Amino acid sequence: MTGRIMTTEVRRTAVPGIALLLLVIGAAFTLLSIEFFASGWTQLALYGRGTLLLLIPLALAGGAWLGRRDHRNRVGELFATTVRPRWQRTLPLAVGYAATMVVVYLLATGVGAIWVVSSAGYFSPTVLGIVAVGGLGMVAASWLGMAAGRAVPRIVTAPVLAVVGFAVVALLPDFVSMAGYDANFVKTRPDPSALLLTPTFSGGLDDLQTLPASVSALQAVWLAALAGTALLLIGTTRRGLLALAVLPAVLGAAVAVPLLPTGGYYGAAVIDPAAAELVCDDDGPQVCVRKVHAALLPDIVGPVRETLALAAAKLPNPPVRAEETARPAAYAAPDQPAVRHDMDTLVFDWPGFTPGGKVDLGDGYFRAELLESVWAQDCQESSGIPGQMMSVSNPVPYLAVAVAVAWLAGEPPQQQSWWRPEDKQQIESGYQALTALPADQQRQLAGQAREAALACDYDRFEELLLAGPR
Numbered sequence: 001m002t003g004r005i006m007t008t009e010v011r012r013t014a015v016p017g018i019a020l021l022l023l024v025i026g027a028a029f030t031l032l033s034i035e036f037f038a039s040g041w042t043q044l045a046l047y048g049r050g051t052l053l054l055l056i057p058l059a060l061a062g063g064a065w066l067g068r069r070d071h072r073n074r075v076g077e078l079f080a081t082t083v084r085p086r087w088q089r090t091l092p093l094a095v096g097y098a099a100t101m102v103v104v105y106l107l108a109t110g111v112g113a114i115w116v117v118s119s120a121g122y123f124s125p126t127v128l129g130i131v132a133v134g135g136l137g138m139v140a141a142s143w144l145g146m147a148a149g150r151a152v153p154r155i156v157t158a159p160v161l162a163v164v165g166f167a168v169v170a171l172l173p174d175f176v177s178m179a180g181y182d183a184n185f186v187k188t189r190p191d192p193s194a195l196l197l198t199p200t201f202s203g204g205l206d207d208l209q210t211l212p213a214s215v216s217a218l219q220a221v222w223l224a225a226l227a228g229t230a231l232l233l234i235g236t237t238r239r240g241l242l243a244l245a246v247l248p249a250v251l252g253a254a255v256a257v258p259l260l261p262t263g264g265y266y267g268a269a270v271i272d273p274a275a276a277e278l279v280c281d282d283d284g285p286q287v288c289v290r291k292v293h294a295a296l297l298p299d300i301v302g303p304v305r306e307t308l309a310l311a312a313a314k315l316p317n318p319p320v321r322a323e324e325t326a327r328p329a330a331y332a333a334p335d336q337p338a339v340r341h342d343m344d345t346l347v348f349d350w351p352g353f354t355p356g357g358k359v360d361l362g363d364g365y366f367r368a369e370l371l372e373s374v375w376a377q378d379c380q381e382s383s384g385i386p387g388q389m390m391s392v393s394n395p396v397p398y399l400a401v402a403v404a405v406a407w408l409a410g411e412p413p414q415q416q417s418w419w420r421p422e423d424k425q426q427i428e429s430g431y432q433a434l435t436a437l438p439a440d441q442q443r444q445l446a447g448q449a450r451e452a453a454l455a456c457d458y459d460r461f462e463e464l465l466l467a468g469p470r
Contacts, residue, residue: 010096018062019100025058026051026108037112038357039207039350040120040292042272045130046211048109052137052200055108057165059101059138060145064158066097067149067234090234094146098227101138106131115357121294122275129216136223137199141165143230150234169200177264191264194257197222201265206328207292207350208276209269218256225252266332276326285309288323293350299359300351300366307370308346314408316447319346319374327378338378343454348373368414371405375449379456397458399423400449400465403430407446430466 010016029051030037037047109131148161173195180189196219205211225248232245261268272292279297280288285308287301304322311318325347327339341347351359351366360366406413406427413427434442445464452460 007096010093010100013093013097014062014065015093015097015100018058018065018097019104022055022058022062022101022104023107026055026104027111029054030108030112034112034115034357035353035355035360036204038115038119038353040275041116041123041127042130042210042275042292043204043207044109044112044116045127045134046201046205047112048105049130049134049199049201050204051105051108052134053166053170053202055101055105056137056141056169056200057162059141060148060165061158061162062101063097063142063145063147064149064161065145066093067146067151068153068155068157090146090150094143094231094234097146098139098142101142102135105134105138109134119295119353119357120292121279121296122291124210124272124275126210126213126216126272129213129220130211133199133216133219133223136220136227140223140227140230143227143234147230147233169198170202173198173200173264174202190262190267193260193262194253195264196260196268197253197256199223203265204332205265205269206332208271208290208326208328209332210272210275211265211268212270215260215268218260222252222256225249266334269332271328278323280323286321286323288321289350290324290326293324296359299361303361303366304346304348304370307367307374310371310408311346311374314410314443314446315374315450316443317343317451320344322346322348325349325378340378341454343451346370346373347376347378368405371408372401374408375401375404375453375461377454377456379458397462397466399427400430400458400462402427403434403465404446404449404453406431407434407442426466433467434465 030047033047037043145158145161149157176195177191180187180191182188196215199219229245229247229249232248233242236242236245275290275292277291278288279291279294280286281297281301284301285305287297287304289297289300308319308322312320321344323345325339327336348370351361351369354360354362402413402416413424413431415424419427434445437445449461449464452458452464
């Protein structure tokens with residue numbers, strides 16, 4: 001009987017129209033950025049939390065529209081004279097609306113699974129917590145909207161609530177985060193742990209990262225408490241009970257905030273050790289990728305082995321195997337120790353994805369990245385200041401790298417848009433001086449330059465490749 005009442009309430013109100021609107025907007029938001037989540041289930045779940053930037057304000061507005069139903073139909077005084085408690089009348093619609101919003105959120109996120117299912121090589125259990133927190137966020141938003149609509153049953157309540165909701169979940173976190181930078185745009189203090197009270201996340205983590213289950217659990221406690229407060233506000237009319245209705249939200253925040261980590265979502269993120277495991281192709285020179293990309297290993301084996309073969313033909317002590325880096329992207333984990341590798345290993349970054357969700361191997365970009373990786377070493381160390389890194393020597397000498405890559409590729413340096421005229425002249429001069437040497441001397445000098453680069457001796461690296469005529 002209760003289920004039938006709830007279904008009837010949902011069907012005879014604006015819930016279907018609200019749900020359709022939110023589903024179209026949420027699915028469009030997902031489908032416009034396939035390349036950001038095509039690498040795995042964790043990334044899809046996190047991107048789904050990004051859709052909440054739009055879905056939560058709209059769910060608030062929809063709830064406010066539903067909340068003014070009694071006032072709009074002028075039956076408030078009539079219902080007030082009945083002996084049936086208010087919560088019994090409002091609960092079916094409240095539960096039905098919240099359940100519908102959760103389904104909308106799951107469908108808007110789940111549409112991306114069409115691309116992920118063919119490319120994801122790993123499913124982390126933390127995905128379930130990430131998705132569950134998003135669902136609780138929609139429940140809390142739905143009921144807060146209904147409570148506001150009943151408290152202020154005006155036609156402007158819904159649009160005003162949508163604007164306020166967007167400001168709170170989208171603009172306020174960025175404003176608080178930016179307040180932690182000084183005039184030189186250097187992070188001077190970590191973001192407060194309270195930023196994790198919002199379920200929305202407009203950024204993205206590295207493919208090797210995830211949100212730990214402990215963080216999702218604390219977020220779930222807070223959002224469940226907030227939803228409880230909103231439900232009490234919907235069903236309560238007595239002033240004394242209205243004052244007590246805020247108690248669950250206060251207790252939820254008091255429990256969650258002290259236990260949540262500082263630094264916002266990037267500060268809470270951790271490396272998923274299972275996602276970072278190596279999966280290798282040994283049918284030729286060994287090529288390894290991280291488990292999160294294991295399903296796409298066949299797509300990159302060819303270009304990687306071509307680079308290994310080129311290095312073997314021209315360099316002494318060349319790399320004989322290749323593996324994807326274990327270092328997260330700097331934007332997702334800026335303060336991290338160096339991870340050095342040996343001369344026999346070529347360490348490369350994942351090439352990324354196209355807007356269609358395929359591995360991005362076009363335009364020769366990945367090949368150029370592989371050629372640069374032959375000379376690359378992780379030379380960054382923590383500076384001791386949150387969000388800052390320092391180099392053990394000079395910054396990476398891109399001009400010398402350009403000479404080395406051109407020599408390895410066997411073609412003149414390719415003009416880059418960011419080169420200054422003096423940069424171009426220095427690169428071309430270094431390349432011509434190197435190629436003017438006898439082949440054996442070229443090989444020996446290039447080998448010495450690579451040894452210097454992998455030892456993070458960039459002064460020596462530049463001296464060997466940019467010194468001019470020898």
